[in-house]
Amino acid sequence: MVSNQTELIMLGVMKILKEKGSFLLNNKKIIPFLILIVLTGLPIIQFFGNYNYLIHIVLFSFLYITMSSSWNIIGGYGGFISLGHNVFFGIGAYFSGFIFVRYGISPFITALIAGLVAALFGFVVGFITLRVKGPSYIISSIALLMIFRILFDRWELIGGTHGMTLPHNTFPVEWSKIPHYYALLLLMVLSIYLSWYIRHSKFGLALRSISHDEIKSAVTGINVKIIKVTAYALSAYFIGAAGAIWGDYLTYVRPNIFFIILIAANMVLMCILGGKGTVTGPIIGTIVMIFFNEFILAYFGATELNIFFTGFLMIITLMYFPEGIVGSLKKRKLLPGFLDWG
Amino acid sequence: MLKINNATKSFAGIVAVDNCSFAIKQGTISALIGPNGAGKTTLFNCISRIYPIDSGQIFYKNHRLDLMPAHKIARLGIGRSFQITRTLDQLSVTENLALHTAGGIGSHLFHPGITTENRLKACEVMEFLGISTLADVDMGTLSFGQKKLLDLGTVLMADPDLILLDEPAAGINLRLLEDIINKLVTLKNQGKTILLIEHNMDLVMGISDEVIVMSAGIIIAQGKPSEIQKNAKVLEAYLGSKA
Numbered sequence: 001m002v003s004n005q006t007e008l009i010m011l012g013v014m015k016i017l018k019e020k021g022s023f024l025l026n027n028k029k030i031i032p033f034l035i036l037i038v039l040t041g042l043p044i045i046q047f048f049g050n051y052n053y054l055i056h057i058v059l060f061s062f063l064y065i066t067m068s069s070s071w072n073i074i075g076g077y078g079g080f081i082s083l084g085h086n087v088f089f090g091i092g093a094y095f096s097g098f099i100f101v102r103y104g105i106s107p108f109i110t111a112l113i114a115g116l117v118a119a120l121f122g123f124v125v126g127f128i129t130l131r132v133k134g135p136s137y138i139i140s141s142i143a144l145l146m147i148f149r150i151l152f153d154r155w156e157l158i159g160g161t162h163g164m165t166l167p168h169n170t171f172p173v174e175w176s177k178i179p180h181y182y183a184l185l186l187l188m189v190l191s192i193y194l195s196w197y198i199r200h201s202k203f204g205l206a207l208r209s210i211s212h213d214e215i216k217s218a219v220t221g222i223n224v225k226i227i228k229v230t231a232y233a234l235s236a237y238f239i240g241a242a243g244a245i246w247g248d249y250l251t252y253v254r255p256n257i258f259f260i261i262l263i264a265a266n267m268v269l270m271c272i273l274g275g276k277g278t279v280t281g282p283i284i285g286t287i288v289m290i291f292f293n294e295f296i297l298a299y300f301g302a303t304e305l306n307i308f309f310t311g312f313l314m315i316i317t318l319m320y321f322p323e324g325i326v327g328s329l330k331k332r333k334l335l336p337g338f339l340d341w342g
Numbered sequence: 343m344l345k346i347n348n349a350t351k352s353f354a355g356i357v358a359v360d361n362c363s364f365a366i367k368q369g370t371i372s373a374l375i376g377p378n379g380a381g382k383t384t385l386f387n388c389i390s391r392i393y394p395i396d397s398g399q400i401f402y403k404n405h406r407l408d409l410m411p412a413h414k415i416a417r418l419g420i421g422r423s424f425q426i427t428r429t430l431d432q433l434s435v436t437e438n439l440a441l442h443t444a445g446g447i448g449s450h451l452f453h454p455g456i457t458t459e460n461r462l463k464a465c466e467v468m469e470f471l472g473i474s475t476l477a478d479v480d481m482g483t484l485s486f487g488q489k490k491l492l493d494l495g496t497v498l499m500a501d502p503d504l505i506l507l508d509e510p511a512a513g514i515n516l517r518l519l520e521d522i523i524n525k526l527v528t529l530k531n532q533g534k535t536i537l538l539i540e541h542n543m544d545l546v547m548g549i550s551d552e553v554i555v556m557s558a559g560i561i562i563a564q565g566k567p568s569e570i571q572k573n574a575k576v577l578e579a580y581l582g583s584k585a
Contacts, residue, residue, distance in 0.1 A: 202440075205455040209430050209441050216428040219390050220442045220496070221416035222450075230447065 026337030036189070043181060046174045055177050059249075061290050062184035066191045066242045067263075068270040068282035073195060073235040075268065076276035077204055078228055079211025080130065081138050083264045084145035087125075088118040088236040090258035092243030094158055097253040101164050108183055111244035118240020119233040126232035130225075133214075142261065149259040163254030166247065180249045184242065191238040196279045198234070199342045207231050208277070269310070273317050275324025279341035284325050289313070343368040343535050344389070344504060349398035349408075351381075351388055358384040360559035361398070366552065371526060371536045373546040376556035377579060382539045383425055385556070386506055390422050391415050402504065421502030425509045425539070427489040429496075431482030435473070438481050438492060439464040442499035467495045470525065472518065487513045494522065505529065507538040511545055523549055547571070555579065 024030055042058065045051045067089065074080050092114040096107035107114070129140045153161050169176055198204040206227050209217045218224050247253040266289070274285025292313060296306040321328040329335040345365040351358050358381045366372045374382050388395045391412045400407040407415055421442075430438055440460040456464075468474045471491045476484065484492070490513050497505055511519055526536055527549060540546050546553060546567070553570040555563040557579040563570055570576055 200455055201451060202453040202455055202457075203447075203450040205433075205437060205441060206450055208433060208437075212430045212432060213428055215392055215412075216424075216430065217441070218412035219392070219416050219422055221413050221500070222441070223411075223413045223447060226447050227450065230451075 028338055031338040039185060043178050050174045052174060052177060055181060057294060059177065059181045059184050061286060062188040063242055063246060064266065064270060064286045064290060065283050066184065066188045067239050068267045068286050069191045069195045070235045070238045071267040072271050072276055072282045073198055074232050076271055077198065077207045077211065078231050081268065082141040083138055083261060083268065084141035085239060085267060086258065086263035087145055087148045088122060088239040089243035089263060090148065091118045091121055092240030093247030093253045093258050096244030097164050097166055097247045098158055100166050107244040107248040108179060111241045114244035115237040115241030119237040122233040122236030123229055126229035130228050130232060145259060145261060149255055152255040152259060161255060163252055165252045168251050180245055183245045187238055187242050196341055199279050203227065269314060273324055275327030278326045280339045281324050281326040345401040347399045349388060349400060350396045351384055351393060352396060357559050359388060362561050364554055364561055364564055366535060366537060368535050369530060369533050370551040371530050371549050372552045372554060373550040374537060374539045374554050374556060375546055380556040381559040382556055383508055386422065386508055386539065389506060390420065419503040421497040421500045422506035423493045423497050423508055423510060427493045429481045429489045429492055433481055434478050435476045435481055435492060436464050436478065439467060439496055439499050442496045463499060467498050471495050490514060503534060505534060505536045509539055509541065511540060511542045
């Protein structure tokens with residue numbers, strides 16, 4: 001009798017959990033909101049010890065989520081695979097770094113202006129390079145990166161190949177990363193919001209249409225050129241702002257840190273892994289890739305095996321999930337609602 | 343309404359449209375016919391400025407179409423369909439339709455992808471075409487005939503004054519074709535102007551007020567359907583000359 005009752009209660013509890021669980025998983029707002037609260041409160045752990053490594057990994061994820069979500073605007077929605085997008089990262093870092101070194105104004109104040117500079121620059125570059133599509137565009141974007149590498153290597157005013165060393169903040173060691181943590185958290189939230197907003201706007205619809213057929217888009221009344229150049233500039237904005245914060249975090253800006261293709265390649269791979277053209281794809285892709293990378297590093301040390309395994313992960317993804325994790329799950333209708341933002 | 347003066351377009355030495363001139367009046371249905379490769383579609387592409395013309399002028403009301411970018415021509419109220427359908431396969435049917443009421447960059451940035459107005463209009467268009475059940479389906483999963491219909495649908499979405507249709511009847515079943523013909527006549531009665539390319543002669547002779555015949559890039563005849571049917575040059579172009 002007693003065991004029967006317990007069984008009934010257990011069944012009831014499980015039923016409620018199942019219902020509530022699926023409600024939680026399919027609600028678009030609750031889980032992201034909880035995650036945001038946890039991330040906002042995470043630095044509290046520094047009161048209980050020195051968790052700098054954890055803080056570093058999380059803020060490093062913020063940085064790359066900001067960048068891959070931004071890249072997704074032009075690369076995912078617009079279909080222009082840019083392998084030179086870290087040019088804007090470098091421009092942001094150098095702009096804010098230069099002002100910090102010369103005039104003592106902190107990058108935390110100038111980061112949003114650095115984003116504007118990057119966006120303005122993106123607008124000009126977009127007008128020139130977005131004429132071509134497909135492989136030709138990819139090559140032109142790499143060329144842009146190479147031009148910038150050479151330019152910044154030779155530019156004496158900003159330190160040439162040595163770059164610039166920025167003053168370090170004077171906080172105790174366990175708190176010195178916290179300003180960057182919150183700045184990048186804010187940039188990440190804003191960039192995801194921008195990506196979500198564009199995905200659901202007429203602008204985003206036009207952009208997706210352009211990615212498939214420019215002629216068709218033009219005869220429907222879409223100003224193809226302006227839309228793609230604007231998208232390019234918008235995608236440069238948060239990358240530039242994140243560059244400013246990252247420069248301050250590293251305390252030095254140097255061409256061989258900011259103008260290397262690896263950073264752009266990471267953005268692209270993260271988007272493809274998560275599902276380019278979806279809002280949550282770049283987020284998932286970034287998290288998977290960064291944690292996978294750290295896991296391999298922890299197990300095999302700095303043997304560069306992590307690069308081998310990253311490549312392996314990419315091959316598996318492209319073979320079995322050609323539309324990325326989020327894209328493929330969505331296609332099979334297995335994507336939980338809290339990840340389905342369009 | 344639409345006036346073409348000495349338009350010429352050549353591709354690497356091959357003259358596709360050779361010194362063509364004609365005009366069509368408001369509120370009429372005109373058909374552009376001719377054998378395959380006559381340059382009909384190229385002429386359409388010149389009107390909607392997919393290609394720039396080499397010489398000549400194209401007027402619409404008081405605007406020079408040949409000096410305008412394609413998106414401005416669309417916003418003037420000229421809608422067109424394509425012979426080989428150009429539908430955006432990764433987008434849903436409703437999204438494909440919603441695209442066609444686009445304004446400037448400002449309105450793009452500050453409006454949702456599919457506005458309520460778009461959705462209502464799209465429902466109306468889909469209902470007319472008998473494909474209401476497909477609203478949320480991806481365009482890529484549709485058959486050729488359905489895509490062809492939606493291509494016409496996208497033109498109707500924008501409610502243009504001048505409608506250019508490139509072979510609207512190809513691949514469409516007869517029952518639906520009748521509906522489409524009726525719709526075209528209704529549009530004409532509302533004051534819309536229609537220019538269509540078509541190989542289905544029953545359709546052409548049945549509804550056109552005027553027929554323009556092209557062959558090898560040249561306009562060889564223009565007139566009422568009954569006149570065209572007797573025109574010696576036209577018969578020669580279609581059936582070959584007597585030995």
